Amino acid sequence: xxxxxxxxxxxxxxxxxxxxxxxxxxxxxxxxxxxxxxxxxxxxxxxxxxxxxxxxxxxxxxxxxxxxxxxxxxxxxxxxxxxxxxxxxxxxxxxxxxxxxxxxxxxxxxxxxxxxxxxxxxxxxxxxxxxxxxxxxxxxxxxxxxxxxxxxxxxxxxxxxxxxxxxxxxxxxxxxxxxxxxxxxxxxxxxxxxxxxxxxxxxxxxxxxxxxxxxxxxxxxxxxxxxxxxxxxxxxxxxxxxxxxxxxxxxxxxxxxxxxxxxxxxxxxxxxxxxxxxxxxxxxxxxxxxxxxxxxxxxxxxxxxxxxxxxxxxxxxxxx
Numbered sequence: 001x002x003x004x005x006x007x008x009x010x011x012x013x014x015x016x017x018x019x020x021x022x023x024x025x026x027x028x029x030x031x032x033x034x035x036x037x038x039x040x041x042x043x044x045x046x047x048x049x050x051x052x053x054x055x056x057x058x059x060x061x062x063x064x065x066x067x068x069x070x071x072x073x074x075x076x077x078x079x080x081x082x083x084x085x086x087x088x089x090x091x092x093x094x095x096x097x098x099x100x101x102x103x104x105x106x107x108x109x110x111x112x113x114x115x116x117x118x119x120x121x122x123x124x125x126x127x128x129x130x131x132x133x134x135x136x137x138x139x140x141x142x143x144x145x146x147x148x149x150x151x152x153x154x155x156x157x158x159x160x161x162x163x164x165x166x167x168x169x170x171x172x173x174x175x176x177x178x179x180x181x182x183x184x185x186x187x188x189x190x191x192x193x194x195x196x197x198x199x200x201x202x203x204x205x206x207x208x209x210x211x212x213x214x215x216x217x218x219x220x221x222x223x224x225x226x227x228x229x230x231x232x233x234x235x236x237x238x239x240x241x242x243x244x245x246x247x248x249x250x251x252x253x254x255x256x257x258x259x260x261x262x263x264x265x266x267x268x269x270x271x272x273x274x275x276x277x278x279x280x281x282x283x284x285x286x287x288x289x290x291x292x293x294x295x296x297x298x299x300x301x302x303x304x305x306x307x308x309x310x311x312x313x314x315x316x317x318x319x320x
């Protein structure tokens with residue numbers, strides 16, 4: 001029990017606190033408009049920093065293991081969405097259409113970067129392959145995730161070409177500019193990890209506060225009960241368990257060595273909170289983005305706790 005508590009991310013505490021503030025503190029209309037503008041600016045700065053931080057040489061160098069990279073991308077953008085479509089049909093009567101849509105959106109996101117690489121390292125897996133896979137997943141995700149959302153979720157008309165255009169202008173363009181600046185400032189940015197963490201986490205907190213406050217003002221949360229949250233947690237657990245099993249045993253079927261299987265397990269079973277929430281703020285109306293964010297947050301904390309335990313066990317196995 002103590003180990004599980006130590007794996008609880010302090011940032012998630014801040015995130016949940018921000019959500020509670022948005023739920024219980026009335027935010028005037030003018031303040032919500034300020035939060036919306038601040039969120040848009042923060043998202044743009046976030047992806048500019050991503051572009052400046054990520055080394056192009058690192059991405060290209062990690063592409064040598066085609067089998068590993070292909071299997072991680074297939075897990076992230078093929079298997080996960082297929083399970084999401086199935087889960088959407090099951091979740092609708094249990095948690096409602098809005099949260100079911102959030103579960104579906106979750107499955108369309110790129111993999112995490114920091115936690116995937118960190119857990120791969122702890123479990124003594126292929127760290128270089130994990131770095132490349134997580135980086136490529138996030139770069140491709142800036143195009144693939146909006147396209148998948150447009151193709152899979154545009155049943156109600158809430159997402160359209162305008163949302164894709166906004167993503168390209170607000171996310172991809174700053175990233176490209178950052179990559180152009182990377183040879184000049186990349187080393188400086190990478191040496192200051194606090195900068196990335198501040199921008200990364202600050203952006204999420206601003207986006208979440210704005211989205212939850214808007215949803216509260218619109219009365220969205222009146223339909224969400226404690227039972228609904230429990231059901232949502234159970235659905236996220238089923239999804240995570242299915243992906244962990246598929247990536248671990250799938251890696252064995254593909255003939256990957258233990259380091260490669262660990263990288264596939266840690267990268268192919270995760271979804272990015274850092275990318276998912278800012279993208280939701282761009283792709284969906286503000287009130288919708290708040291509801292869609294709930295499954296992303298729940299799944300994020302669940303994957304941290306479970307994969308932390310798995311990483312420690314795999315590390316002991318490698319030492320035996």
